[in-house]
Amino acid sequence: MTDLRAYFAERTDEMVDLLRRLVELESPSTDKAAADRISRYVADRAREAGAEVTFVPQEQYGDHLLARWGGDGNGFLLLCHLDTVWPVGTLKERPWRVEGDRAFGPGCYDDKASAVVILTALRGLRELGLRPSRPVTVLFNTDEEVGSRSSRPLIEAEAARAAVVFCVEPARPDGSLKVWRKGTGRYVITALGRAAHAGADHEKGINAIEELAHQVLRLQGMTDYERGTTVNVGWMQGGTRTNIVPEQAQIRVDLRVRTQAEAVRMDETIKGLRPVLPGARLMIEGGPSRPPMEEGPVTLEPFRRAREIGAELGITLTAGGSGGASDGNFTAALGVPTLDGLGPVGDGAHSVDEYVLIPSLPERAALLAALLTRW
Incomplete structure (x- = not known):
């Protein structure tokens, strides 16, 4: 039996170099031209690994990329996003660097190192003459960091034809996979x-900011850590001048829940808010955006199989979860077996301290290669 860990360990330098190239191809979700550049670069690397490549054109976001090995039915679906939260120019402020066993750079951990793992694993299997046990489809999307607005239908359509989904998002900092x-x-x-002069007609005004102050306290009070529910008012704007009673104010709210039942309850609660001040009105827009990936057979069964395969390689896998969502939320909600967190180990996603542990790159490539051939 091929020693996959040793094989990929010998390619650590190649993996680090590929990661550097991807990090230096800055790719914020909101910059189509930049996202298209990295999508085409990854497409070239996928072709070198033997894939048939198709682009799914987008107007607002970068073109999504489908790479297939051996057909497209009843197989593995791998999910990985190429977009980041960092605007073009961030690299000048925080250039790529390596310190000891850590690689730093915007987007390195979330999620460009995962693309490196996928490309290296599939190229390695080809060089070793090993075939995946099922057809493999990799969907590299370019809008995950803004909610997968254009790629969700594509994700769900591909998942409906898959036997299992591997969401190659970063592992937890302790290396755990994510079962919820x-x-x-x-x-x-x-x-x-209602606007009014803040001095001459103060009593005639209805202060929209004051109304939202009441609502902010109500919303923040809905957080329930025991249920796993958090509500965060993260943005607020209102008024025009200090001498005018503000006629309009607005807040933006983030909701996180562990179960679908809680999502329904909280949606009804938030949409049921009523004004406090006489004469004030509320407009409430939005709703659930990603369904929860609930811990259950859909996630635990693939984790159990992955743990068995990992043990064959001498890799001990543990299960965890995350308050952050991924595209795996969509596939698990469809009832498709989903394994998340298969990317490398690191920490600091969306922060200036973001890094990847370099030794985890070949280890995760070996694990993915084993999953694809022994599942």
Whole structure:
């Protein structure tokens, strides 16, 4: 039996170099031209690994990329996003660097190192003459960091034809895979009051900011850590001048829940908010955006199989979860077996301290190669 760990360990330098190239191809979700550049670069690497490549054109976001090995039915679906939260130019402020066994750079951990793992694993299998046990489809999307707005239908369509989904998102900092993730909701709440002169006619005004102050306290009070529910008012804007009673104010709200039942309950609760001030009005827009990936057979059965295969390689896998959502939320909600967190180990996603542990790159490539051939 091929020693996959040794094989990929010998390619650590190649993996680090590929990661550097991907990090230096800055690719914020909101910059189509930049996202298209990295999508085409990854397409070339996938072709070198033997894939048939198809682009799914987009107007607003980068073109999504489908890479297939050996057909497209009843097989493995791998999910990986190429977009980041960092604008073009961030690299000048925080250039790529390696310190000891850590690689740093915007987007390195979330999620470009995962693309390196996928490309290296599939190229390695080809060089070793090993075939995956099922057809493999990899969907590299370019809008995950903004909610997979354009790629969700594609993700769900591909998942419906798959036997199992591997969501190659970063592992937890301790290396755990993810058998649950919270679902998300996004809301925009606008308060409408009445403008008036803040001095001469103060009593005639209805202060929209004051109304939202009441609503912010209500919303923040809905957080329930025992249920795993959090509500965060993360943005607020209102008014025009200090000498005018503000007629309009707005907040944006983030919701996280562990179960679909809780998502329904919280959606009804938030949409049921009523004004406090006489004469004020509320407009509530939005709702659930990603369903929860609930811990259950859909996630635990693939984890059990992965743990068995990992043990054959001498890799001990543990299970965990995350308050952050991924595209695996969509596939698990469809009832398709989903294994998440197969990317490399690191920490600091969306932070200036983001890094990847370099030794985890070949280890995760070996694990993915084993999953694809022994599942």
